[in-house]
Amino acid sequence: MDSHIPSPPTRRLSMGERENAIDRTIPLLPPAEEIDEFNYFDNNDPPEYLESLIHGAQEFVKFHKNDRVVLVTSGGTTVPLENQTVRFIDNFSAGTRGATSAEYFLEHGYAVIFLHRQFSLLPYSRHYSHSTNCFLDFMEEKNSKVIVDPIYQEEMLMVLRKYQHAKDHNLLLLLPFTTINQYLHTLRALSVTLRPLKSRALFYLAAAVSDFFVPLHRIPEHKIQSKAGGSKLVMNLDPVPKFLHRLVDKWAPGAMIVSFKLETDSSILLSKARQALERYSHQLVVGNLLQTRKREVVFVEPGKTELWIRLTPAQEAAGVDIESLIIPAIVERHDIWINKSKNSA
Numbered sequence: 001m002d003s004h005i006p007s008p009p010t011r012r013l014s015m016g017e018r019e020n021a022i023d024r025t026i027p028l029l030p031p032a033e034e035i036d037e038f039n040y041f042d043n044n045d046p047p048e049y050l051e052s053l054i055h056g057a058q059e060f061v062k063f064h065k066n067d068r069v070v071l072v073t074s075g076g077t078t079v080p081l082e083n084q085t086v087r088f089i090d091n092f093s094a095g096t097r098g099a100t101s102a103e104y105f106l107e108h109g110y111a112v113i114f115l116h117r118q119f120s121l122l123p124y125s126r127h128y129s130h131s132t133n134c135f136l137d138f139m140e141e142k143n144s145k146v147i148v149d150p151i152y153q154e155e156m157l158m159v160l161r162k163y164q165h166a167k168d169h170n171l172l173l174l175l176p177f178t179t180i181n182q183y184l185h186t187l188r189a190l191s192v193t194l195r196p197l198k199s200r201a202l203f204y205l206a207a208a209v210s211d212f213f214v215p216l217h218r219i220p221e222h223k224i225q226s227k228a229g230g231s232k233l234v235m236n237l238d239p240v241p242k243f244l245h246r247l248v249d250k251w252a253p254g255a256m257i258v259s260f261k262l263e264t265d266s267s268i269l270l271s272k273a274r275q276a277l278e279r280y281s282h283q284l285v286v287g288n289l290l291q292t293r294k295r296e297v298v299f300v301e302p303g304k305t306e307l308w309i310r311l312t313p314a315q316e317a318a319g320v321d322i323e324s325l326i327i328p329a330i331v332e333r334h335d336i337w338i339n340k341s342k343n344s345a
């Protein structure tokens with residue numbers, strides 16, 4: 001580092017500041033009840049494209065009326081701070097978990113509805129995105145033609161064939177969201193669309209969903225002005241009602257529901273995952289830590305001790321996707337779920 005440039009002071013929040021940063025005296029929000037659902041959806045308008053999006057999903061579900069269909073949610077939801085949005089709060093997620101999982105569900109014979117954050121990673125194209133593994137790096141010019149560099153032919157051909165198969169057999173439906181409001185309206189509408197599939201419908205909720213938002217009646221129309229000389233921006237956010245409970249109880253009765261619990265503190269991951277399972281009474285919580293999410297996850301299920309799924313160092317070095325271990329374990333559980341539902345019908 002250039003000695004003339006003073007190194008920045010190491011910023012340390014005093015314990016007081018850190019401890020008071022978040023008001024932890026606010027009690028845990030109870031799972032959303034019917035009134036919370038009506039309040040939310042009545043006061044926050046649906047996206048104007050919802051009707052046509054759901055029409056497409058209905059056609060897709062009709063086409064797959066005898067198949068297994070998994071709704072994979074992927075990417076982070078945003079919380080706009082202005083109606084004509086310039087600033088927003090984002091939730092971390094590149095979309096790798098969702099896009100990779102969708103590929104393995106397709107390999108296991110599922111039809112996939114991929115509800116994803118717009119411009120986040122997609123199944124198949126994730127291998128050659130515009131930034132990491134830029135697709136242009138795999139091409140070269142030969143006799144004034146663009147060709148794929150021979151050393152990448154085999155791998156790219158494999159990805160292209162899988163992508164083409166999914167398209168030719170109408171197995172993959174890509175549906176976008178950006179804001180938390182678009183996500184929640186679409187999730188609720190899709191769960192109704194999936195009802196005819198009963199236990200053959202699977203929800204795999206890998207999206208990073210906002211917990212706080214600015215309700216429509218409180219959001220400023222135009223860009224928030226920062227006054228000359230600086231001024232604090234004090235935000236007053238409402239908690240997003242805990243819809244997982246409504247999804248399990250009302251929106252998707254009969255479907256198998258898998259949610260993800262994301263933490264950064266390993267000492268609370270298991271308890272928070274178990275707490276989510278007890279609060280929402282669904283079938284599986286996949287717990288993961290931000291820093292190790294690509295090499296280990298933990299399955300937390302009712303009445304069972306937790307099950308860690310980890311890549312071995314050799315698998316990690318070989319670039320094995322942990323989703324290649326997660327998805328077969330979930331498909332196994334979905335087999336049991338479907339058989340149990342048949343026997344109790």
Ligand SMILES: CC(C)(COP(=O)(O)O)[C@@H](O)C(=O)NCCC(=O)N[C@@H](CSSC[C@H](N)C(=O)O)C(=O)O
Nearest residue numbers: 093094095096097206208209242243244260261262
């Ligand atoms: C986002 C990641 C970590 C994947 O990362 P990328 O591969 O980079 O995309 C995913 O594995 C995950 O944990 N997703 C779930 C994250 C999440 O927000 N989970 C919620 C629970 S489901 S959100 C539902 C709502 N909060 C409610 O409780 O009703 C939580 O941890 O609180």
